[in-house]
């Protein structure tokens with residue numbers, strides 16, 4: 001008999017859909033969007049739908065595996081969980097004794113977004129504290145920027161964009177990365193809102209709206225400062241709002257005054273008239289919102305860029321009001337689900353951190369103690385991190401590695417033990433995203449996992465038990481979920497509840513966050529918007545939002561490399577069975593400098609390595625830029641063989657887009 005369940009999309013996506021899952025005879029037979037979801041309203045994308053074929057794919061890992069040296073080289077063979085526990089227990093205890101727990105590196109990320117898989121982080125805190133990444137591969141500079149300006153990054157409830165008369169989509173491609181925002185933008189356009197897309201690339205989103213403004217990469221701060229200058233010169237700033245709510249306006253005004261239209265035109269490549277028109281339109285609109293993308297902060301100057309754009313909202317008083325805001329992230333629910341992890345930190349007496357984008361360098365140079373074991377879950381750093389040529393070599397050199405995943409990823413290939421991960425449909429869990437959707441998804445277990453799969457949560461519970469650890473703070477999945485949701489329920493003034501009985505039908509959200517800063521109480525030290533931030537100064541940064549000149553190409557590597565998300569895959573997940581070579585897109589003017597034919601196979605050569613790719617001429621790409629979608633695995637030519645480990649100005653963000661390449665004919 002068919003049964004229906006509700007499960008969350010587990011992917012690292014802004015939108016966080018919930019599915020209706022139809023199960024027949026212990027098999028998921030249908031996946032649809034849940035029309036009752038307040039943000040995504042029953043509309044899901046192909047990445048979400050592909051979860052079903054991934055779950056039943058013949059190449060999915062469904063047994064624990066160990067790497068053994070055979071006559072034919074290294075081979076993964078099946079192993080029992082008893083043996084797995086014995087080996088891991090032995091390794092952990094001997095490393096702890098000989099080197100201390102810091103010699104263990106714990107690497108987790110958001111390949112699966114449910115809170116249950118945070119158990120790996122809790123486990124290692126309770127084990128005594130280990131080495132772990134800090135910073136971000138994704139959005140850290142922008143988060144840090146909004147923390148300096150507003151105290152925390154909060155976004156408007158998605159439907160509020162319909163209240164805006166003017167909407168700036170700045171360095172964001174929602175048609176590919178946030179389809180529900182895209183749908184709302186189309187609705188807003190129909191209602192008469194003006195949608196302006198600013199991007200170095202003429203993206204699918206840019207083509208879908210009337211106004212596209214091309215900007216030189218890494219120069220957005222100069223545009224924002226020139227717009228601010230025009231607004232102030234024309235007396236369109238909101239003095240009343242500024243006096244009550246903003247710190248540092250005078251100093252900001254003086255700094256922005258040097259960003260004349262002429263100067264900004266030279267830097268950004270946008271003509272003076274367009275800059276002025278955008279500034280006036282933004283300031284004059286009663287309700288105007290800005291949606292910023294993450295790509296814009298993947299440069300060495302990324303954090304300051306976001307601060308300069310935040311300033312536009314601050315000086316025009318377009319913060320804390322309907323149809324306004326500078327929307328970058330939406331940290332609403334997630335801070336309330338983190339209690340157990342926070343509590344576990346008291347056990348992490350030997351913690352050590354490294355900047356996540358520097359994994360390769362860190363592994364090579366770290367001493368006292370060197371890294372002797374790595375545990376990876378929900379992540380594929382050997383495809384997704386920068387400079388994977390060196391990272392792979394240094395990762396491989398570590399003595400003992402354990403990787404959880406659904407498929408034999410590039411990272412799993414380098415492991416000693418590979419453990420099968422459970423699918424989202426095989427366990428109950430809680431999901432939230434801090435990016436766009438502000439609602440909690442409770443995800444029901446729909447089917448049992450394959451016989452020889454122990455979900456990560458159960459695995460670590462057992463491992464802790466075997467090691468005699470009694471400090472995790474919970475003993476069962478139910479207790480974990482209930483304790484995790486407790487602070488949120490308290491915030492909402494709700495009774496502590498049994499999950500399955502009560503919140504399956506509900507979409508909890510903190511309604512006060514629908515229009516952030518409505519009360520004009522900001523989370524900064526002063527309680528105001530801090531255009532001048534003492535905190536930034538203490539951190540060794542410019543206290544004011546600043547334009548930092550873009551990095552420059554040189555003769556050997558004349559093309560800036562941009563590596564954005566494709567519509568088909570969440571990072572590398574959708575490339576498991578894609579054996580094609582990537583495409584490198586260049587506009588005709590840039591391609592002509594290399595004397596290479598359209599559709600020909602070329603080498604794309606970076607400072608560290610080279611890959612093969614098909615050259616496609618595409619006028620959507622800006623000058624002197626090579627564009628390759630990220631996510632391809634090593635077998636195809638992963639783009640991160642070409643990127644370098646560079647860190648942004650704030651938030652320890654990997655500055656992927658400060659990598660440069662050249663093109664050559666293949667042999």
Ligand code: SF4
Nearest residue numbers: 009013016017045048
């Ligand atoms: S990937 Fe995003 S848009 Fe697609 S189904 Fe999942 S949450 Fe929804």
